[in-house]
Amino acid sequence: MRETLExxxxxxxxxxxxxxxxIEDLRIKYLGKKGELTAVLRGMGKxxxxxxxxxxxxxxxxxxxIEAKIEAMTAERHAREIEEKLExxxxxxxxxxYKIAQGHFHPLTLVQRQLEEIFLGMGYSIVEGPExxxxxxxxQALNIPKDHPxxxxxxxxxxxxxILLRSQTSPVQARTMEKQKPPIKVLSPGRVxxxxxxxxxxxxxxxxxxxxxxxxxxxxxxxxxxxxxxxKTMFGEETKIRFRPHHFPFTExxxxxxxxxxxxxxxxxxxxxxxxxxxxLGAGMVHPNVLRMCGIxxxxxxxxxxxxxxxxxxxxxxRIDDMRHLYENDVRFLNxx
Ligand code: DAH
Numbered sequence: 001m002r003e004t005l006e007x008x009x010x011x012x013x014x015x016x017x018x019x020x021x022x023i024e025d026l027r028i029k030y031l032g033k034k035g036e037l038t039a040v041l042r043g044m045g046k047x048x049x050x051x052x053x054x055x056x057x058x059x060x061x062x063x064x065x066i067e068a069k070i071e072a073m074t075a076e077r078h079a080r081e082i083e084e085k086l087e088x089x090x091x092x093x094x095x096x097x098y099k100i101a102q103g104h105f106h107p108l109t110l111v112q113r114q115l116e117e118i119f120l121g122m123g124y125s126i127v128e129g130p131e132x133x134x135x136x137x138x139x140q141a142l143n144i145p146k147d148h149p150x151x152x153x154x155x156x157x158x159x160x161x162x163i164l165l166r167s168q169t170s171p172v173q174a175r176t177m178e179k180q181k182p183p184i185k186v187l188s189p190g191r192v193x194x195x196x197x198x199x200x201x202x203x204x205x206x207x208x209x210x211x212x213x214x215x216x217x218x219x220x221x222x223x224x225x226x227x228x229x230x231x232k233t234m235f236g237e238e239t240k241i242r243f244r245p246h247h248f249p250f251t252e253x254x255x256x257x258x259x260x261x262x263x264x265x266x267x268x269x270x271x272x273x274x275x276x277x278x279x280x281l282g283a284g285m286v287h288p289n290v291l292r293m294c295g296i297x298x299x300x301x302x303x304x305x306x307x308x309x310x311x312x313x314x315x316x317x318x319r320i321d322d323m324r325h326l327y328e329n330d331v332r333f334l335n336x337x
Pocket of ligand 1: 167168169170210211248250251281282283284304305306307308
Protein backbone atom coordinates (compact mmCIF):
# COMPACT_ATOMS: atom_id res chain seq x y z
CA MET A 1 0.00 0.00 0.00
CA ARG A 2 2.85 2.28 0.78
CA GLU A 3 4.21 1.73 -2.73
CA THR A 4 0.80 2.47 -4.26
CA LEU A 5 0.65 5.73 -2.32
CA GLU A 6 4.17 6.72 -3.33
CA UNK A 7 3.35 5.90 -6.95
CA UNK A 8 0.19 8.04 -6.84
CA UNK A 9 2.21 10.86 -5.35
CA UNK A 10 4.95 10.64 -7.98
CA UNK A 11 2.44 10.44 -10.80
CA UNK A 12 0.30 13.26 -9.46
CA UNK A 13 3.22 15.61 -8.93
CA UNK A 14 4.61 14.89 -12.36
CA UNK A 15 1.25 15.30 -14.08
CA UNK A 16 0.68 18.59 -12.27
CA UNK A 17 4.10 19.87 -13.33
CA UNK A 18 3.26 19.71 -17.04
CA UNK A 19 2.65 23.24 -18.39
CA UNK A 20 -0.46 22.05 -20.25
CA UNK A 21 -1.90 20.15 -17.30
CA UNK A 22 -5.60 20.52 -16.63
CA ILE A 23 -5.31 21.16 -12.93
CA GLU A 24 -8.97 20.71 -12.08
CA ASP A 25 -9.15 17.33 -13.88
CA LEU A 26 -6.05 16.18 -12.07
CA ARG A 27 -7.45 17.29 -8.70
CA ILE A 28 -10.55 15.19 -9.33
CA LYS A 29 -8.45 12.30 -10.59
CA TYR A 30 -6.24 12.12 -7.50
CA LEU A 31 -8.07 13.82 -4.65
CA GLY A 32 -11.73 13.61 -5.65
CA LYS A 33 -14.31 11.42 -3.89
CA LYS A 34 -13.82 8.80 -6.56
CA GLY A 35 -10.16 9.63 -6.92
CA GLU A 36 -7.14 7.37 -6.62
CA LEU A 37 -6.08 8.46 -3.17
CA THR A 38 -9.57 8.02 -1.77
CA ALA A 39 -9.69 4.56 -3.31
CA VAL A 40 -6.51 3.60 -1.47
CA LEU A 41 -7.79 5.00 1.81
CA ARG A 42 -10.95 2.96 1.45
CA GLY A 43 -8.82 -0.16 1.53
CA MET A 44 -7.25 0.85 4.87
CA GLY A 45 -9.67 -1.46 6.73
CA LYS A 46 -7.60 -4.36 5.58
CA UNK A 47 -4.51 -3.08 7.32
CA UNK A 48 -3.29 -4.15 10.72
CA UNK A 49 -3.77 -1.87 13.72
CA UNK A 50 -0.08 -0.87 13.71
CA UNK A 51 0.07 -0.12 10.02
CA UNK A 52 -3.17 1.88 9.85
CA UNK A 53 -1.99 5.12 11.55
CA UNK A 54 1.31 5.01 9.67
CA UNK A 55 -0.33 4.59 6.29
CA UNK A 56 -3.05 7.06 7.31
CA UNK A 57 -0.41 9.61 8.20
CA UNK A 58 1.41 8.95 4.91
CA UNK A 59 -1.82 9.28 2.91
CA UNK A 60 -2.58 12.61 4.64
CA UNK A 61 0.92 13.89 3.95
CA UNK A 62 0.63 12.94 0.29
CA UNK A 63 -2.80 14.59 0.04
CA UNK A 64 -1.31 17.72 1.59
CA UNK A 65 1.61 17.63 -0.79
CA ILE A 66 -0.61 17.23 -3.84
CA GLU A 67 -2.89 20.01 -2.57
CA ALA A 68 0.11 22.26 -2.07
CA LYS A 69 1.30 21.46 -5.57
CA ILE A 70 -2.17 22.21 -6.99
CA GLU A 71 -2.21 25.52 -5.16
CA ALA A 72 1.27 26.41 -6.31
CA MET A 73 0.49 25.50 -9.91
CA THR A 74 -2.79 27.42 -9.84
CA ALA A 75 -1.02 30.48 -8.45
CA GLU A 76 1.73 30.17 -11.01
CA ARG A 77 -0.73 29.84 -13.84
CA HIS A 78 -2.70 32.81 -12.60
CA ALA A 79 0.46 34.86 -12.39
CA ARG A 80 1.42 33.82 -15.90
CA GLU A 81 -2.02 34.74 -17.24
CA ILE A 82 -1.75 38.21 -15.71
CA GLU A 83 1.75 38.53 -17.09
CA GLU A 84 0.57 37.56 -20.58
CA LYS A 85 -2.39 39.88 -20.38
CA LEU A 86 -0.22 42.77 -19.32
CA GLU A 87 2.19 42.02 -22.13
CA UNK A 88 -0.62 41.80 -24.69
CA UNK A 89 -2.25 45.00 -23.47
CA UNK A 90 0.99 46.86 -23.03
CA UNK A 91 0.36 50.61 -22.88
CA UNK A 92 3.15 53.03 -23.67
CA UNK A 93 2.06 56.26 -22.07
CA UNK A 94 5.02 58.07 -23.61
CA UNK A 95 3.77 57.65 -27.20
CA UNK A 96 2.58 61.04 -28.44
CA UNK A 97 -1.20 61.29 -28.92
CA TYR A 98 -2.96 61.44 -32.26
CA LYS A 99 -2.91 64.93 -33.71
CA ILE A 100 -6.42 66.25 -34.17
CA ALA A 101 -6.77 67.95 -37.52
CA GLN A 102 -7.43 71.60 -36.91
CA GLY A 103 -8.90 74.03 -39.40
CA HIS A 104 -7.60 77.50 -40.06
CA PHE A 105 -8.64 80.73 -41.70
CA HIS A 106 -9.08 81.05 -45.43
CA PRO A 107 -6.37 83.21 -47.06
CA LEU A 108 -8.96 85.88 -47.86
CA THR A 109 -10.00 86.01 -44.21
CA LEU A 110 -6.35 86.20 -43.16
CA VAL A 111 -5.72 89.16 -45.46
CA GLN A 112 -8.95 90.92 -44.53
CA ARG A 113 -8.11 90.58 -40.84
CA GLN A 114 -4.62 91.88 -41.41
CA LEU A 115 -6.01 94.87 -43.29
CA GLU A 116 -8.45 95.54 -40.47
CA GLU A 117 -5.69 95.28 -37.90
CA ILE A 118 -3.45 97.75 -39.72
CA PHE A 119 -6.19 100.38 -39.93
CA LEU A 120 -7.57 99.71 -36.45
CA GLY A 121 -4.02 100.49 -35.33
CA MET A 122 -4.33 103.87 -37.04
CA GLY A 123 -7.55 104.64 -35.18
CA TYR A 124 -10.12 103.54 -37.75
CA SER A 125 -13.43 101.91 -36.83
CA ILE A 126 -14.84 99.00 -38.84
CA VAL A 127 -18.26 99.64 -40.39
CA GLU A 128 -20.34 97.45 -42.65
CA GLY A 129 -22.99 98.09 -45.27
CA PRO A 130 -25.59 95.99 -47.07
CA GLU A 131 -24.65 93.81 -50.03
CA UNK A 132 -28.12 94.28 -51.50
CA UNK A 133 -27.88 98.00 -52.04
CA UNK A 134 -29.85 100.88 -53.48
CA UNK A 135 -28.75 102.24 -56.83
CA UNK A 136 -28.66 105.57 -55.01
CA UNK A 137 -25.82 104.62 -52.63
CA UNK A 138 -23.89 102.43 -55.05
CA UNK A 139 -23.89 105.09 -57.78
CA GLN A 140 -25.86 108.31 -57.45
CA ALA A 141 -24.58 109.43 -54.05
CA LEU A 142 -21.08 108.73 -55.38
CA ASN A 143 -21.48 111.23 -58.20
CA ILE A 144 -22.41 108.56 -60.74
CA PRO A 145 -25.88 109.53 -62.03
CA LYS A 146 -27.99 107.24 -64.19
CA ASP A 147 -26.46 106.98 -67.67
CA HIS A 148 -22.97 107.92 -66.43
CA PRO A 149 -20.37 105.96 -68.44
CA UNK A 150 -18.58 104.87 -65.23
CA UNK A 151 -21.48 102.46 -64.70
CA UNK A 152 -20.23 100.38 -67.63
CA UNK A 153 -17.15 99.13 -65.80
CA UNK A 154 -19.24 98.26 -62.78
CA UNK A 155 -22.10 96.36 -64.33
CA UNK A 156 -23.76 94.31 -61.62
CA UNK A 157 -26.83 92.22 -60.82
CA UNK A 158 -30.08 94.12 -60.52
CA UNK A 159 -32.86 93.01 -58.20
CA UNK A 160 -35.15 95.82 -59.44
CA UNK A 161 -34.34 98.96 -61.35
CA UNK A 162 -33.26 100.67 -58.14
CA ILE A 163 -31.98 97.76 -56.06
CA LEU A 164 -28.80 95.92 -56.96
CA LEU A 165 -25.95 93.83 -55.57
CA ARG A 166 -23.34 96.44 -54.70
CA SER A 167 -20.48 96.60 -57.19
CA GLN A 168 -18.09 98.23 -54.71
CA THR A 169 -17.77 98.98 -50.99
CA SER A 170 -17.82 102.72 -51.74
CA PRO A 171 -21.58 103.05 -50.97
CA VAL A 172 -20.65 102.56 -47.30
CA GLN A 173 -18.91 105.96 -47.56
CA ALA A 174 -22.19 107.69 -48.37
CA ARG A 175 -24.11 105.72 -45.75
CA THR A 176 -21.53 106.59 -43.10
CA MET A 177 -21.42 110.30 -43.95
CA GLU A 178 -25.23 110.54 -43.87
CA LYS A 179 -25.35 109.06 -40.38
CA GLN A 180 -22.20 110.40 -38.80
CA LYS A 181 -20.74 113.89 -38.80
CA PRO A 182 -16.96 114.44 -39.03
CA PRO A 183 -14.47 113.52 -37.75
CA ILE A 184 -15.00 110.25 -39.63
CA LYS A 185 -12.37 107.52 -39.86
CA VAL A 186 -13.79 104.22 -41.02
CA LEU A 187 -12.78 101.03 -42.78
CA SER A 188 -15.40 98.93 -44.51
CA PRO A 189 -14.65 95.42 -45.69
CA GLY A 190 -17.13 93.22 -47.50
CA ARG A 191 -18.40 91.29 -50.50
CA VAL A 192 -19.06 93.00 -53.80
CA UNK A 193 -20.54 91.76 -57.07
CA UNK A 194 -20.04 92.38 -60.73
CA UNK A 195 -21.46 90.89 -63.87
CA UNK A 196 -18.06 89.49 -64.88
CA UNK A 197 -17.25 86.08 -66.35
CA UNK A 198 -14.98 83.89 -64.24
CA UNK A 199 -11.31 83.81 -65.25
CA UNK A 200 -7.89 83.93 -63.59
CA UNK A 201 -8.40 87.55 -62.45
CA UNK A 202 -12.19 88.00 -62.42
CA UNK A 203 -15.06 86.68 -60.37
CA UNK A 204 -18.69 87.80 -60.14
CA UNK A 205 -18.24 87.84 -56.36
CA UNK A 206 -15.16 89.28 -54.71
CA UNK A 207 -14.13 91.37 -51.72
CA UNK A 208 -13.09 94.94 -51.19
CA UNK A 209 -11.99 97.10 -48.32
CA UNK A 210 -12.94 100.76 -48.35
CA UNK A 211 -11.37 103.51 -46.28
CA UNK A 212 -12.81 106.95 -45.56
CA UNK A 213 -11.46 109.85 -43.53
CA UNK A 214 -13.30 113.17 -43.27
CA UNK A 215 -12.38 116.06 -41.02
CA UNK A 216 -11.30 119.69 -41.13
CA UNK A 217 -8.04 120.17 -43.02
CA UNK A 218 -7.56 116.65 -44.41
CA UNK A 219 -5.15 116.77 -47.37
CA UNK A 220 -3.65 114.56 -50.03
CA UNK A 221 -0.57 114.44 -47.76
CA UNK A 222 -2.64 112.61 -45.14
CA UNK A 223 -3.77 110.13 -47.80
CA UNK A 224 -0.21 109.53 -48.93
CA UNK A 225 1.11 109.08 -45.39
CA UNK A 226 -1.71 106.68 -44.54
CA UNK A 227 -1.21 104.54 -47.63
CA UNK A 228 2.55 104.53 -47.19
CA UNK A 229 2.16 103.27 -43.65
CA UNK A 230 -0.29 100.63 -44.86
CA UNK A 231 2.00 99.48 -47.71
CA LYS A 232 5.03 99.15 -45.46
CA THR A 233 3.10 97.12 -42.89
CA MET A 234 1.49 94.88 -45.49
CA PHE A 235 4.40 94.34 -47.89
CA GLY A 236 7.54 95.17 -45.89
CA GLU A 237 9.50 98.15 -44.56
CA GLU A 238 11.31 98.71 -47.88
CA THR A 239 8.08 99.25 -49.81
CA LYS A 240 7.57 102.57 -51.59
CA ILE A 241 4.31 103.88 -53.02
CA ARG A 242 3.55 105.80 -56.20
CA PHE A 243 0.45 107.81 -57.14
CA ARG A 244 -0.65 107.82 -60.79
CA PRO A 245 -3.32 110.29 -61.92
CA HIS A 246 -6.63 108.55 -62.58
CA HIS A 247 -10.33 109.26 -62.64
CA PHE A 248 -13.00 108.15 -60.22
CA PRO A 249 -16.30 110.06 -60.23
CA PHE A 250 -16.41 110.24 -56.42
CA THR A 251 -12.92 111.64 -55.81
CA GLU A 252 -11.11 114.71 -57.10
CA UNK A 253 -8.22 114.48 -57.62
CA UNK A 254 -8.10 110.70 -58.03
CA UNK A 255 -5.17 108.36 -58.23
CA UNK A 256 -4.27 104.78 -58.76
CA UNK A 257 -1.70 103.71 -56.22
CA UNK A 258 1.18 101.34 -56.89
CA UNK A 259 3.62 99.71 -54.48
CA UNK A 260 7.22 99.03 -55.40
CA UNK A 261 7.55 95.36 -56.26
CA UNK A 262 8.25 93.47 -53.03
CA UNK A 263 9.87 90.61 -54.94
CA UNK A 264 12.50 92.46 -56.99
CA UNK A 265 12.48 95.72 -55.03
CA UNK A 266 11.68 97.69 -58.20
CA UNK A 267 14.20 96.24 -60.64
CA UNK A 268 11.55 94.44 -62.65
CA UNK A 269 10.60 90.76 -62.44
CA UNK A 270 7.86 88.32 -63.37
CA UNK A 271 5.50 89.36 -60.58
CA UNK A 272 5.57 93.07 -61.54
CA UNK A 273 5.79 92.18 -65.24
CA UNK A 274 9.07 94.05 -65.54
CA UNK A 275 7.49 97.28 -64.27
CA UNK A 276 9.01 97.41 -60.79
CA UNK A 277 5.60 98.61 -59.57
CA UNK A 278 2.35 96.82 -58.76
CA UNK A 279 -1.05 98.50 -58.75
CA UNK A 280 -2.92 97.83 -55.52
CA LEU A 281 -5.73 100.34 -55.05
CA GLY A 282 -7.72 103.40 -56.08
CA ALA A 283 -7.89 106.53 -53.98
CA GLY A 284 -8.47 110.25 -53.95
CA MET A 285 -9.88 113.28 -52.17
CA VAL A 286 -13.62 112.91 -51.59
CA HIS A 287 -15.45 114.88 -54.30
CA PRO A 288 -17.21 118.03 -53.00
CA ASN A 289 -20.44 116.82 -54.66
CA VAL A 290 -20.29 113.60 -52.63
CA LEU A 291 -19.73 115.49 -49.37
CA ARG A 292 -22.59 117.85 -50.20
CA MET A 293 -25.01 115.03 -51.13
CA CYS A 294 -24.28 113.45 -47.75
CA GLY A 295 -24.95 116.69 -45.88
CA ILE A 296 -21.33 117.65 -45.17
CA UNK A 297 -20.17 121.17 -46.11
CA UNK A 298 -17.16 120.87 -48.48
CA UNK A 299 -16.18 124.44 -47.57
CA UNK A 300 -15.57 123.30 -43.99
CA UNK A 301 -14.56 119.66 -44.33
CA UNK A 302 -12.42 117.63 -46.65
CA UNK A 303 -11.60 113.97 -46.78
CA UNK A 304 -9.85 111.16 -48.55
CA UNK A 305 -11.01 107.71 -49.56
CA UNK A 306 -9.45 104.57 -50.92
CA UNK A 307 -10.63 101.18 -52.02
CA UNK A 308 -8.83 97.94 -52.71
CA UNK A 309 -9.57 94.37 -53.68
CA UNK A 310 -8.87 91.79 -50.98
CA UNK A 311 -8.33 89.04 -53.59
CA UNK A 312 -5.71 91.15 -55.33
CA UNK A 313 -3.80 91.78 -52.09
CA UNK A 314 -4.02 88.08 -51.15
CA UNK A 315 -2.85 86.98 -54.61
CA UNK A 316 0.13 89.33 -54.48
CA UNK A 317 1.05 88.50 -50.91
CA UNK A 318 0.84 84.73 -51.34
CA ARG A 319 1.81 84.64 -55.06
CA ILE A 320 -1.45 83.03 -56.11
CA ASP A 321 -1.60 83.02 -59.90
CA ASP A 322 -5.26 82.21 -60.40
CA MET A 323 -8.13 83.80 -58.50
CA ARG A 324 -10.27 80.68 -58.90
CA HIS A 325 -8.10 78.86 -56.36
CA LEU A 326 -9.56 81.17 -53.73
CA TYR A 327 -13.11 79.92 -54.29
CA GLU A 328 -12.70 76.25 -55.17
CA ASN A 329 -12.14 75.08 -51.60
CA ASP A 330 -9.55 72.51 -52.62
CA VAL A 331 -7.86 71.50 -49.38
CA ARG A 332 -4.58 70.89 -51.19
CA PHE A 333 -4.57 74.62 -51.89
CA LEU A 334 -6.04 75.80 -48.59
CA ASN A 335 -3.69 73.68 -46.45
CA UNK A 336 -0.82 75.89 -47.52
CA UNK A 337 -1.95 78.90 -45.51
N1 DAH B 1 -14.61 101.67 -55.65
C1 DAH B 1 -13.50 101.71 -56.57
C2 DAH B 1 -13.52 100.46 -57.45
O1 DAH B 1 -14.22 99.54 -57.14
C3 DAH B 1 -12.19 101.77 -55.83
C4 DAH B 1 -11.97 103.10 -55.19
C5 DAH B 1 -11.31 104.05 -55.86
C6 DAH B 1 -12.50 103.36 -53.94
C7 DAH B 1 -11.10 105.31 -55.29
C8 DAH B 1 -12.31 104.61 -53.35
C9 DAH B 1 -11.60 105.57 -54.05
O2 DAH B 1 -12.77 104.93 -52.16
O3 DAH B 1 -11.41 106.78 -53.48
O4 DAH B 1 -12.87 100.44 -58.45
